[in-house]
Amino acid sequence: MTGEAMRDLLQPLIGEYGSVSMLITRVGPVAFAMADHKKLTGVQVLPDGLVRLEREHGWAVIDPAEVVAVVWSDDSGSHPVSSCE
Numbered sequence: 912m913t914g915e916a917m918r919d920l921l922q923p924l925i926g927e928y929g930s931v932s933m934l935i936t937r938v939g940p941v942a943f944a945m946a947d948h949k950k951l952t953g954v955q956v957l958p959d960g961l962v963r964l965e966r967e968h969g970w971a972v973i974d975p976a977e978v979v980a981v982v983w984s985d986d987s988g989s990h991p992v993s994s995c996e
Contacts, residue, residue, distance in 0.1 A: 914956035917975045920983075921954045921964070929985040936977045943971070 924931065928950070932942040943964070945951055953965035957972070964971045 912975045912978045912981075914960050914962045914975045917962050917973070917978060917981065918954045918956050920981050921951065921962075924983055925951050925953065927951070927983075927985065929983055932982045932984070933973070933978050934980040935973075936979055938977070 921931065924945070928945055930942055930944050931951070932940055935941055943949075943951075943966070945966075948968055949966055951964060952967055953963075955963045955965070957963055960975070962973045962975050964973065
């Protein structure tokens with residue numbers, strides 16, 4: 912997956928509640944909860960191609976080349992939206 916594709920999938924989720932799960936090559940599933948004090952506040956593609964996820968109380972940097980799938984689940988119990996490489 913490219914950094915731009917990952918950013919485009921995650922940007923609409925800024926400020927939303929729920930969880931984002933990613934399937935990462937050689938690692939497996941990684942999940943981020945987006946609750947009251949953990950909402951996603953920004954998504955940025957860095958000059959080296961890595962993706963930085965900003966949260967209210969932290970951040971994560973992910974190599975999008977290793978991401979196989981991204982799934983978002985909201986808190987209302989509706990069906991998740993997903994994208995696979």
